Amino acid sequence: MPKNKEIALSRKLFPKEFVWGAATAAYQIEGAVNKDGRSPSIWDVFSHTPGKTFQGETGDIAADHYHRYKEDVKLMRELGLNGYRFSISWPRIIPEGKGAVNSKGLDFYDKLVDELLANGIEPFVTLYHWDLPQVLQEQGGWKERATSQIFVEYADVVTRRLGDRVKAWITLNEPWVSAVTGHITGEHAPGETDIIAGVRVGHHLMLAHGLALPVIRQNMTRKDAEVGITLSTTYVEPGDDSTEAKDLALLVDVISNRLFLDPIFKGHYPKELPENFLLPMLPLEPGDLEIISRPVDFLGINYYFRTLPLNVEDFTTYKIRQYQPPESQFTAMGWEVYPDGLYQILKRVHQEYFPGKLYITENGAAFEDVLEESSSGPVVHDAERQEYLSQHLQAALKAVQKEIPLAGYFAWTLYDNFEWAFGTDKRFGLVYLDYPTQRRIIKDSGRWYSRFLQG
Ligand code: FCB
Numbered sequence: 001m002p003k004n005k006e007i008a009l010s011r012k013l014f015p016k017e018f019v020w021g022a023a024t025a026a027y028q029i030e031g032a033v034n035k036d037g038r039s040p041s042i043w044d045v046f047s048h049t050p051g052k053t054f055q056g057e058t059g060d061i062a063a064d065h066y067h068r069y070k071e072d073v074k075l076m077r078e079l080g081l082n083g084y085r086f087s088i089s090w091p092r093i094i095p096e097g098k099g100a101v102n103s104k105g106l107d108f109y110d111k112l113v114d115e116l117l118a119n120g121i122e123p124f125v126t127l128y129h130w131d132l133p134q135v136l137q138e139q140g141g142w143k144e145r146a147t148s149q150i151f152v153e154y155a156d157v158v159t160r161r162l163g164d165r166v167k168a169w170i171t172l173n174e175p176w177v178s179a180v181t182g183h184i185t186g187e188h189a190p191g192e193t194d195i196i197a198g199v200r201v202g203h204h205l206m207l208a209h210g211l212a213l214p215v216i217r218q219n220m221t222r223k224d225a226e227v228g229i230t231l232s233t234t235y236v237e238p239g240d241d242s243t244e245a246k247d248l249a250l251l252v253d254v255i256s257n258r259l260f261l262d263p264i265f266k267g268h269y270p271k272e273l274p275e276n277f278l279l280p281m282l283p284l285e286p287g288d289l290e291i292i293s294r295p296v297d298f299l300g301i302n303y304y305f306r307t308l309p310l311n312v313e314d315f316t317t318y319k320i321r322q323y324q325p326p327e328s329q330f331t332a333m334g335w336e337v338y339p340d341g342l343y344q345i346l347k348r349v350h351q352e353y354f355p356g357k358l359y360i361t362e363n364g365a366a367f368e369d370v371l372e373e374s375s376s377g378p379v380v381h382d383a384e385r386q387e388y389l390s391q392h393l394q395a396a397l398k399a400v401q402k403e404i405p406l407a408g409y410f411a412w413t414l415y416d417n418f419e420w421a422f423g424t425d426k427r428f429g430l431v432y433l434d435y436p437t438q439r440r441i442i443k444d445s446g447r448w449y450s451r452f453l454q455g
Pocket of ligand 1: 025028173174177232302362412419420428
């Protein structure tokens, strides 16, 4: 069996221009939080607040990428990547949130982009991956409509500087998680637990995305440049045959997947949302939906797991009881491994929303990795992650073969990093990070990916 799989899965079966990458995010890898004029982001404040993260860990050092970016680009090249998705830290670029530009911050990304291009790696740049400057949070953050416009100024500064070289711009990473996990469940920065705040934040993020699009377009002077957005997705099926589970599955799908797909691609919030739920809280103004539904060049899909709702535990914090199939495998995050869900999501998004072009901007798994010494040096035998990757690439291949316009795959993540509230406890990397020494050790999964890429 595995033999057949290996034969079936070949890079050659994907389009020639397919982008093969890995993804990261600024706060998860950069460290150097006080360097060269960077100001604190909401994640600095949150992670330094007792009780918010695993063992009180912070991103103060993380993978020290700010100092080691050259070594890291070399690593990407060694793996054989031809794409790299990273995010820009807003508080490095505009430490006061708005106004004065910190040229040292821009210089860092300028050098990174050049280093990537010199190594044949296409830069895919996310403008916002959750690290709002804390000064803006103190003025209400994304709850305030003004923040959407301030984001446009930041996007303008960055794209003006890098727009001649960056292949793809991603306005936002997973606005759903910013809104819900940051403002309703409180598990992420800024740690609020207020449904009204969450709804306002979600809408203002959508608005920021739409407002920024024409500005980014104007600044992206590279001929083949593209702009889009990355959304979180999950494949939803009822946890059992009950009417309760079936109804709930529809609702969870609306909330988890369609809440932002509908406004972006259809120009309205999901019509299936129950009356008097979420919609009355929206700070919607005339013209907003036209702005939000401006055309994008691609949609970035982040896919990790399937959701099997059974019943509601607590709707105000979006806690849903789920069925856990006994035959299924679960990752260290407790997420079900369900590769066909990736194919189902790609198919559905293609058929219902016609984004024109799709990238898988994140996909990967955390497992309990063990660093071992061997005669040839340190090794990490992460067979489960390798299998996860291989199965999800099979699903991606199926999508390509069914003529779904999938143009790239970015594994989450290049190396182990600061996994938000889970700190260094959850490892998703293709490369193992030995935090005390900052040594990067390619895991078996990384070697497998690299062999796959090198044919
Ligand atoms: C996604 C995030 C990414 C990482 C992975 C595991 O939701 O975009 O930063 O945390 O999950």
